[in-house]
Amino acid sequence: MTQLADRTPDTAAPPGTELPQSRHLATELPGPRSRALMARKASAVAAGVGTTVPVFAARAGGGIVEDVDGNRFIDLGSGIAVTTVGASHPAVVAAVQAQVEQFTHTCFMVTPYEPYVAVAERLNALTPGDHAKRTALFNSGAEAVENAVKIARHATGRDAVVVFDHAYHGRTNLTMAMTAKAMPYKSGFGPFAGEVYRAPLSYPFRDGGLSGAEAAARAIDVVEKQVGADQVACVVIEPVQGEGGFIEPAPGFLPALAAWCRENGALFVADEVQTGVGRTGDWFACDHEGVVPDLVVVAKGVAGGMPLSAVTGRAELVDAVHTGGLGGTYGGNPVACAAALAALEAVERDGLLARAREVERLVKGRLHALAARDPRVGDVRGRGAMLGVELVGEDGLTPDPALAAAVAGAAKAQGVIVLTCGTHGNVLRFLPPLSTSDELLHDAFDVLDAAFATTTTTTAAAR
Ligand code: PLZ
Numbered sequence: 001m002t003q004l005a006d007r008t009p010d011t012a013a014p015p016g017t018e019l020p021q022s023r024h025l026a027t028e029l030p031g032p033r034s035r036a037l038m039a040r041k042a043s044a045v046a047a048g049v050g051t052t053v054p055v056f057a058a059r060a061g062g063g064i065v066e067d068v069d070g071n072r073f074i075d076l077g078s079g080i081a082v083t084t085v086g087a088s089h090p091a092v093v094a095a096v097q098a099q100v101e102q103f104t105h106t107c108f109m110v111t112p113y114e115p116y117v118a119v120a121e122r123l124n125a126l127t128p129g130d131h132a133k134r135t136a137l138f139n140s141g142a143e144a145v146e147n148a149v150k151i152a153r154h155a156t157g158r159d160a161v162v163v164f165d166h167a168y169h170g171r172t173n174l175t176m177a178m179t180a181k182a183m184p185y186k187s188g189f190g191p192f193a194g195e196v197y198r199a200p201l202s203y204p205f206r207d208g209g210l211s212g213a214e215a216a217a218r219a220i221d222v223v224e225k226q227v228g229a230d231q232v233a234c235v236v237i238e239p240v241q242g243e244g245g246f247i248e249p250a251p252g253f254l255p256a257l258a259a260w261c262r263e264n265g266a267l268f269v270a271d272e273v274q275t276g277v278g279r280t281g282d283w284f285a286c287d288h289e290g291v292v293p294d295l296v297v298v299a300k301g302v303a304g305g306m307p308l309s310a311v312t313g314r315a316e317l318v319d320a321v322h323t324g325g326l327g328g329t330y331g332g333n334p335v336a337c338a339a340a341l342a343a344l345e346a347v348e349r350d351g352l353l354a355r356a357r358e359v360e361r362l363v364k365g366r367l368h369a370l371a372a373r374d375p376r377v378g379d380v381r382g383r384g385a386m387l388g389v390e391l392v393g394e395d396g397l398t399p400d401p402a403l404a405a406a407v408a409g410a411a412k413a414q415g416v417i418v419l420t421c422g423t424h425g426n427v428l429r430f431l432p433p434l435s436t437s438d439e440l441l442h443d444a445f446d447v448l449d450a451a452f453a454t455t456t457t458t459t460a461a462a463r
Contacts, residue, residue, distance in 0.1 A: 019088075021062045023415040023443055024072040030054045031069025050184075052077075052419060053412055060087035063436025065417060073412075074444040077419045078431045081242065081274045081386070084301035084343075085352065086435035091342040092304035099338035106334070108137070109327045115337035122344050123302075123312045126283050128270075129292035132315035137308060137332030141273035141299035142170025144309035145236070147326060148295045149174060152234035152267040154325070155317040160231040162223050162266075164201040166244030166423050169236065169271055178236065180244060181423055197227045201241070202249035205379040205390060206397075212252025220260050232266040234295070239285035242274035245422035246388030246429050248381050254291045267294040267317065273309070274386070277301035278347045278434065281356040281384030288383065304343035308336035352434040356384035362438060363387050363430055366445040374452050376403055388429040390422065393462025399424035400462035403455065410451035416444045426459075 030038065034055040041051075055067035060083070065073045078084060085092065099115070108116050120135035127133065138144045149161055161178065163169065169178040171185060177192035179185050186192070199222045200207075202215030210218065223232065235257055241247040261268040270293035275285035279301055282288055286296070294317060299309035311318070347353065360383060367389055371377035378392035391400045391407075404426045408418040421429045428448075432441060 019059050019061045019064055019066060020072065021064055021437060021440060022072060023064075023074050023440070023447075024070070025415050026070035026072075029071060029413060029415075031067065031071060033068040037068065053417055061089075061435070062086055063433055063440040071415065074416045074432075074440050074447075075436070076430045076432050076444055077417045078301075078433045079305065080300070080419065081279060081431045082300045083305050083433045084278055084385075085304050085346045085350070086433045087305055089304050089343065089346050089435070091346050091349075092306075092339050095338040095342035096306065096335055099335045102334075104333075104335060105330070107329055108332050113334050113337075115334050115341060116332040119308075119310070119332065119337045119340045119344075120312075122341065123296075123298060123310050126344070127293075127296045127298075127312045128284055128286050128290075131292075133312055134315045134318040135310050135312040136318065136326045137310050137337070138328060139307050139309060139330050139333070139336075140170070141271075141297070141309050142172045142175040143328070143331075144273070144297045144299055144311050145169045145178065145271060146172060146174050148236070148269050148271075148297050148311045148313075149234060150326070151295060151311060151313065151318055151321055152269060155320040156233045156265060156267065158231055158233040158266070159195040160227050160233055161196045162199055162227065162232055162235040163196060164199055164219070164237055164241075166201055166203070166241055166247060167198075167236075167238065168241070168243030169238075197223065199223055201247065202253035203247050204250050205247075205381070210250065212250035212254075213256055215250055216253050216256030216260070219257065229264040229266070232261075232264065234267040234269045235261050236269040236271055238271045238273075238275065239288075239291070240275050240280060240383060240386060242386075243421050245390065245424075245427045246382045246386065248383065251289065254286065255289055258291050258293065261294070267313075269293060269295045269297065271297045273297055273299040277344070278352045278356055279384055279386050279431070280382075281353055281360060283347075283353065285383070302343065303336050303340040304346070306333075306336040306339040308332070308340050350434075355434045358438075359385040359432060359434065359436070359441065360387065362441055363432075363445065366442075366449075370445075370449060370452060376400060376452075376458070382429075385430075385432055385434055387431075388421070388427045391426045391428065393458060398459075398462045399426035400459045401425035402459040403462070404428055406455045407448070407451045410455055411444075411447050414447045414451070416447045418448070 124133040295313035
């Protein structure tokens with residue numbers, strides 16, 4: 001039987017102590033406490049739930065994650081783009097504590113509470129466009145994507161959902177259908193929801209230099225021929241693709257798709273789950289080209305690490321749904337809403353949009369320098385604090401996932417958390433919390449430079 005004491009990790013420093021903002025390796029990795037917890041995980045937790053870095057977290061904040069053995073990692077992942085304001089922002093912590101003392105839950109559909117309404121008001125104001133908007137809150141990104149599709153189908157009376165190559169929208173049945181990549185997300189989990197159609201994306205590194213307008217015309221042609229313009233309820237797109245490889249479409253692609261939607265009575269739905277709330281240096285990635293979606297899906301960074309998601313959109317479309325048609329027991333939980341209000345305020349007060357742009361300048365400087373001396377770095381891309389490099393073989397194009405895994409592994413071994421992504425698994429992505437100092441970023445990219453210099457492993461096909 002597990003003893004109660006086992007549940008409180010014995011950290012190197014007592015809780016509440018300022019977490020040092022420096023990389024530090026106190027033990028071999030993983031250390032003894034993490035190894036013991038990993039063994040418990042293996043015998044208690046579903047094997048399907050994987051682990052990227054095999055150490056157990058004890059504390060996190062600023063730009064650092066500290067494990068139960070006292071090792072401190074520079075966090076270039078933000079828990080997959082969630083802790084944009086930091087993993088323990090003081091204002092978020094205080095807001096959560098204050099709300100928890102009042103009540104943890106009543107269910108907004110039973111007895112509503114003010115923080116939910118306040119989050120809706122904030123998102124209505126912050127999302128692109130100054131038209132009248134309404135918001136509904138949910139728990140996860142996938143749940144919000146599902147609800148965006150429900151609203152789009154209800155508002156249009158149509159069925160078809162258009163998504164793109166390399167898309168990621170979640171792991172529920174409908175969002176698995178919308179996600180492109182089979183392994184690990186879909187294999188063995190079908191049959192999937194119907195009426196989901198996939199169109200080609202704008203992928204400047206791999207589509208032979210198609211302009212945004214040309215790539216949009218190519219996608220629209222597929223939709224018109226294979227789906228039918230008058231069947232489309234919505235076009236759902238990540239304005240910068242996340243899991244699919246940090247792919248920024250060519251300028252003009254998103255505006256052309258949005259215009260086509262307007263002309264054809266389909267809704268343009270921006271999945272800003274990964275890109276939203278300051279991550280790309282604007283409040284929303286759609287702001288970059290002035291694209292105004294009909295519905296915006298928000299999650300991850302919105303609540304400082306608490307689970308919360310939202311669909312925000314044109315009032316007349318969202319309100320087309322009958323009363324009782326949207327909801328869920330926990331959607332817009334009061335503690336998560338309190339955290340969101342504090343996190344959204346922190347983005348403004350801490351100047352985090354500007355900080356994301358500074359991070360872009362610093363990190364892109366480092367990545368372009370790396371690419372100039374290492375031809376295996378085929379492409380440097382992304383915006384704000386959502387940046388990536390695509391790694392390729394000698395021909396400059398063949399994906400090299402083994403190199404990405406080896407470099408990420410070497411960085412982790414030196415105390416830098418680096419995530420990979422991409423349909424081919426050959427993209428290293430960098431998503432630091434915006435509370436990370438320049439000093440930590442430089443230290444992390446020094447480690448990465450060394451990892452590239454010492455890694456010779458490549459995928460056979462890329463040789
Ligand atoms: N839409 C654009 O990036 C989540 C997934 C990690 P949930 N991305 C991280 C994993 O392996 O499960 C994501 C996203 C975009 C939707 C989602 C789904 O958000 O909160 O994970 O459901």
